[in-house]
């Protein structure tokens with residue numbers, strides 16, 4: 001048995017659409033590519049890359065020759081050279097969304113797309129997968145249909161040595177509305193409850209502080225206690241792309257997401273990327289943030305000055321209160337600019353240590369997705385990957401593929417990559433990571 005077989009066979013961070021490989025798209029598009037509405041892909045690709053793609057031609061030539069296939073891949077697979085940019089990633093992802101929509105809305109055969117994904121995972125030797133997916137529009141009927149179909153296929157996909165579970169991704173800006181719909185789904189299709197074990201927050205995180213979800217988390221907690229048999233746990237993408245704010249705020253967001261109730265954090269690069277590396281990524285990176293964020297940071301620091309000080313973080317109460325006073329006189333949207341000094345960078349390192357220790361204490365795991373972080377998370381090189389810092393800490397850690405099809409990297413390749421770069425033997429790595437299934441959702445439900 002391979003040393004890392006538990007890690008290679010358990011996938012806890014994967015988005016349904018992102019599981020489709022370029023070859024899957026070519027097959028799914030073979031007979032219909034001239035009928036698909038590609039406008040979403042064409043416009044977002046043009047916006048992100050400055051080139052207007054011709055999807056029909058990409059399919060025609062991709063299906064005809066190896067050279068065409070390679071060109072198709074270049075337009076779909078998100079590579080290192082595409083640059084750490086979420087908009088560019090989304091543009092490539094939109095290719096699969098256009099195709100999926102045609103299969104769902106015109107052919108009403110979206111189950112076939114899902115089965116293709118499940119079958120690939122079974123072939124790869126995965127034993128346990130938690131899939132997550134987001135429905136793009138606010139239409140309740142379509143939202144319910146989309147998630148019902150997904151949950152049903154994943155339920156049917158379970159066989160003796162393969163278990164699939166489903167997490168419903170909610171829009172960050174309308175979490176409670178989405179949550180109500182999930183409750184509606186449960187009431188209407190109770191047979192799906194065992195398969196739907198959690199909720200997820202993904203997509204752009206900038207502009208969506210976890211603080212805003214406190215009432216959502218409170219409601220979820222109350223419902224979970226009232227009806228433990230259908231309790232839902234939360235996976236939360238945070239600290240992945242955070243150029244809109246200071247490093248202190250990015251670290252705080254990770255802490256707050258865990259504190260309000262998320263059970264696993266997606267990426268949390270902000271907790272493991274060295275601050276000096278983080279600020280060197282762009283000129284002036286992380287120096288400016290809205291006054292409202294700075295104020296939230298000051299409130300946070302004052303509230304837990306003692307805990308922070310235990311990790312060597314200096315909290316100067318008097319000075320912070322005065323700064324807060326001044327900030328309250330201005331507008332929350334105003335930009336506050338604070339350049340970094342070596343001392344401040346060192347303080348951020350200590351904040352990272354503090355929050356990593358807090359996550360360990362709370363039993364909240366980080367889902368780290370190596371390739372995704374290098375290609376869209378702005379991690380500049382393998383040696384700078386936040387994983388190494390996580391491994392040195394006590395935090396619970398799982399490895400995920402995120403979007404294996406879009407990155408052309410299955411989970412086993414991600415685990416191999418970690419083993420090759422971690423600077424520790426495979427057995428030691430396997431021991432440090434332990435069985436990722438201990439972080440699977442649904443365990444708090446009464447059996």
Ligand SMILES: [Zn+2]
Pocket residue numbers: 013015202237266402
């Ligand atoms: Zn993700």
